[in-house]
Amino acid sequence: MAEEIKYTPQTWPEHPETANLEGKNKFLGFWLFLGGETVLFASLFATYLALKDKGPEGMTFTTQSLFSEGLPLVFLMTMLLLTSSLTSVYAMYHMKNFNFRGMQTWMAITVLLGLGFLALEIYEFYHYVHIGFYFSQSAFSSAFFTLVGTHGLHVVIGLGWIILLMLRNAKRGLSVYNAQKYYTASLYWHFIDVVWVFIFTVVYLMGVMG
Amino acid sequence: MGHDTHVVVAKNKTQYEYARRKRSHHMQMQVVTFAIMIFLTFIAFATVAAGMSAFYVAPVILLLAAVQVVLQLYYFMHMSDKGHNMAAFFLYSGALFGFTFIITFLTIVWW
Numbered sequence: 001m002a003e004e005i006k007y008t009p010q011t012w013p014e015h016p017e018t019a020n021l022e023g024k025n026k027f028l029g030f031w032l033f034l035g036g037e038t039v040l041f042a043s044l045f046a047t048y049l050a051l052k053d054k055g056p057e058g059m060t061f062t063t064q065s066l067f068s069e070g071l072p073l074v075f076l077m078t079m080l081l082l083t084s085s086l087t088s089v090y091a092m093y094h095m096k097n098f099n100f101r102g103m104q105t106w107m108a109i110t111v112l113l114g115l116g117f118l119a120l121e122i123y124e125f126y127h128y129v130h131i132g133f134y135f136s137q138s139a140f141s142s143a144f145f146t147l148v149g150t151h152g153l154h155v156v157i158g159l160g161w162i163i164l165l166m167l168r169n170a171k172r173g174l175s176v177y178n179a180q181k182y183y184t185a186s187l188y189w190h191f192i193d194v195v196w197v198f199i200f201t202v203v204y205l206m207g208v209m210g
Numbered sequence: 211m212g213h214d215t216h217v218v219v220a221k222n223k224t225q226y227e228y229a230r231r232k233r234s235h236h237m238q239m240q241v242v243t244f245a246i247m248i249f250l251t252f253i254a255f256a257t258v259a260a261g262m263s264a265f266y267v268a269p270v271i272l273l274l275a276a277v278q279v280v281l282q283l284y285y286f287m288h289m290s291d292k293g294h295n296m297a298a299f300f301l302y303s304g305a306l307f308g309f310t311f312i313i314t315f316l317t318i319v320w321w
Contacts, residue, residue, distance in 0.1 A: 010220045014229065018293070031297035035304035042308025046315035075255045082251065086244040089286055093237045097230065190287045194279050197251075201275040205254055209264035 007175065012098040017183035019176040030184050034191050041195050044147040045202060052207070055138025063207030066133060070124060071208055077120045078200045084113035085193040088186040095182055100174040103182065107166055110189065114159045121152050144203070151199055154192050161185050243285045250274045 005011075013019045018027050053062050067074070087110045094102030125145070128134070135145045162185050169178045221229060254271040284290040289298055 005218055007218075008220070010226050011218050013218075028296055031300045034297075035300035038301060038304030039307045039311075042305070042311050045308075046311040049312065050315040050319035071255070071259065075251075078251055078255075079248070082244070082247055085282065085286055086240070089240045089244075090237070093233060093240075096233055187287055190282055193286075194282050197275050197278050197282070200251070201254065201271050205258045205271050206264075206268055208258055209267060 005176075007098060009098040012096075012174075013176065014096075016095065016174075016176050016179035018180070020180075023176065023180035023183075026180050026184055030187060034187070037191060037195075041147075041150070041198075044143075044150055045198065048143040048147045048203065051139040051143040053140055055140050059138055059140070061133050061138065061140060062210070063203075064210045066128065067204050067207045070127070071204060073120060073124065074200065074204045077117050077124075078196065080113050080117045080120070081193050081196050084110045084117070085190055087113060088189050092183065092186050095174065095179055098174055103174065104166055104170070107162055107182070111159055111162055111166075114155055114162075114189075118152065118155055118159070121148075121155075125149075125152075148199060148203065151192070151195055154195070158185070158189050158192055161188065240285060243281050247278050247281055250278050 016023075018024045055061065087106050091103045091106035091110065094100075094106060125148075128141075133141050135142055165178075165181055165185055169181075172178060251274075254274045257267050257270065283301070288294065289301075
């Protein structure tokens with residue numbers, strides 16, 4: 001960490017996330033990673049679409065029987081995640097205004113909303129397993145849990161990442177050294193929401209329609 | 211790390227006020243974007259909850275999802291800002307592979 005410059009709101013760069021070479025590289029590399037993540041999720045979506053409602057002879061689970069009842073809950077999860085996307089936009093707004101406390105506060109709100117989403121998802125999965133729709137029950141269940149579970153894993157990683165960033169930088173204040181780290185984490189968080197929009201539409205909404 | 215490509219320049223009062231106002235205006239636009247996304251999600255949910263024919267509803271909610279994703283990418287993730295050509299290239303390359311996967315799986319995998 002060779003960042004010695006003490007910034008003020010007047011000298012703080014317009015784009016602090018790409019103010020040095022490391023930031024520029026990280027920005028480019030992270031978007032390449034997101035391109036890869038797109039491929040990962042697309043392959044899981046493809047698998048799910050090919051295998052949904054498919055399973056052993058006599059299987060009674062269908063997307064309609066599973067998702068109809070809990071659709072309002074999934075709608076609430078979507079709202080939580082979408083709102084957490086906005087709160088991380090607020091965090092980046094404060095970052096660009098050189099307001100460290102504002103950024104930390106909005107990141108903390110993002111984490112709380114993310115935790116709410118995660119709690120509901122764990123409840124949902126618990127419910128499915130409880131009624132006999134466990135991971136190895138059918139091709140359908142495996143494809144479902146792999147797709148939605150991989151997204152859930154991304155939420156867990158995103159939350160852990162943001163919490164660690166907030167703790168590690170709590171006493172450091174804002175610099176071009178850590179601004180790029182927060183910016184990257186917020187991009188990741190938005191991407192998680194992008195994937196969820198498709199899960200909500202393709203898995204749940206289209207599942208309920210049958 | 212070193213290699214700073216940014217030269218530290220202090221903004222004068224006018225420049226600083228201008229930049230602040232611009233950011234604040236930008237933030238207002240983000241809130242509008244958010245409101246649109248919430249609205250689209252609600253419409254999608256409501257059309258499905260109303261139990262209309264899947265033949266009509268499916269393309270509509272897929273379109274609503276696509277619009278939301280575009281808003282998320284271009285506004286929340288700043289792809290509409292300058293210097294995002296490579297970002298768009300990476301993402302669209304990934305999406306191109308992704309669509310190929312989905313079309314392939316839907317046509318060659320059967321039970």
